[in-house]
Amino acid sequence: MGYEVSNIHKSYGDLKVLDDVSIKFEKNMTTCILGPSGCGKTTLLNIISGMLPADKGKVIGFENENIGFVFQEDRLIPWKSVYDNIDFVIRGKIDKKNRREIINKYLNLVGLEYYKDYYPNSLSGGMKQRISILRAFIYPSEILIMDEPFKSLDINTKEVVTKFFLNLKKSRDKTCIIVTHDIEEAAILGDNITIFTQKPTKVQRIIKNRLSLEDRIKNKEELDKLKKTIEGEFVF
Numbered sequence: 375m376g377y378e379v380s381n382i383h384k385s386y387g388d389l390k391v392l393d394d395v396s397i398k399f400e401k402n403m404t405t406c407i408l409g410p411s412g413c414g415k416t417t418l419l420n421i422i423s424g425m426l427p428a429d430k431g432k433v434i435g436f437e438n439e440n441i442g443f444v445f446q447e448d449r450l451i452p453w454k455s456v457y458d459n460i461d462f463v464i465r466g467k468i469d470k471k472n473r474r475e476i477i478n479k480y481l482n483l484v485g486l487e488y489y490k491d492y493y494p495n496s497l498s499g500g501m502k503q504r505i506s507i508l509r510a511f512i513y514p515s516e517i518l519i520m521d522e523p524f525k526s527l528d529i530n531t532k533e534v535v536t537k538f539f540l541n542l543k544k545s546r547d548k549t550c551i552i553v554t555h556d557i558e559e560a561a562i563l564g565d566n567i568t569i570f571t572q573k574p575t576k577v578q579r580i581i582k583n584r585l586s587l588e589d590r591i592k593n594k595e596e597l598d599k600l601k602k603t604i605e606g607e608f609v610f
């Protein structure tokens with residue numbers, strides 16, 4: 375079963391935000407939703423996750439799924455260690471012995487095992503966001519929704535965390551939806567890039583990213599070409 379939103383309309387009072395938005399989210403691919411500030415990206419995510427009703431239109435495939443989330447701020451629990459922050463979220467979904475195995479396996483895989491007893495306050499912003507992303511990846515869900523996950527990071531940290539995400543993505547299949555207003559982020563992370571217009575918001579264009587994950591990091595020339603194509607469609 376695929377995931378889809380079809381002909382979604384949403385207004386807040388007189389403010390028309392989403393105006394007939396349809397997107398197909400390919401399974402195990404990353405769809406980036408790129409749009410100007412205030413165009414309704416978070417509104418759409420809330421509709422997809424069932425937190426907000428649409429005025430009109432259909433949400434298909436998401437209804438009975440577990441969904442993992444990553445937000446702009448890390449949302450780690452300050453009084454729990456890195457290990458317990460992850461354990462807390464998957465408790466109830468996986469039994470205790472398997473939880474320990476899975477958490478340790480993933481912490482090792484991404485080279486963060488050293489930090490497992492650390493508390494969030496003693497970690498940098500980039501490290502906290504890496505833990506949040508890791509936690510969402512370990513959470514047993516088909517779908518991962520990320521709302522501007524790199525927005526609060528400085529440019530160097532953003533690069534580290536972006537690569538971290540791509541490596542995790544290689545290790546485990548997930549259908550990811552990432553909201554951003556950053557063209558480079560969309561070009562690097564998105565297998566499909568959906569560009570929104572200004573409000574009332576429609577889909578301006580959907581661009582398929584044909585670059586391999588390696589090229590997105592290393593082939594600056596090809597990445598620049600893709601960024602130019604996106605730029606040509608994107609109204610700030």
Ligand SMILES: Nc1ncnc2c1ncn2[C@@H]1O[C@H](COP(=O)(O)OP(=O)(O)OP(=O)(O)O)[C@@H](O)[C@H]1O
Pocket residue numbers: 386389391409410411412413414415416417418555
């Ligand atoms: N509960 C609400 N009541 C009234 N207006 C709202 C509500 N939530 C959002 N809006 C308005 O709807 C529009 C879309 O908001 P939304 O947060 O979905 O946009 P966004 O694209 O995620 O914005 P940003 O990029 O700034 O995070 C904005 O103009 C916002 O002010």
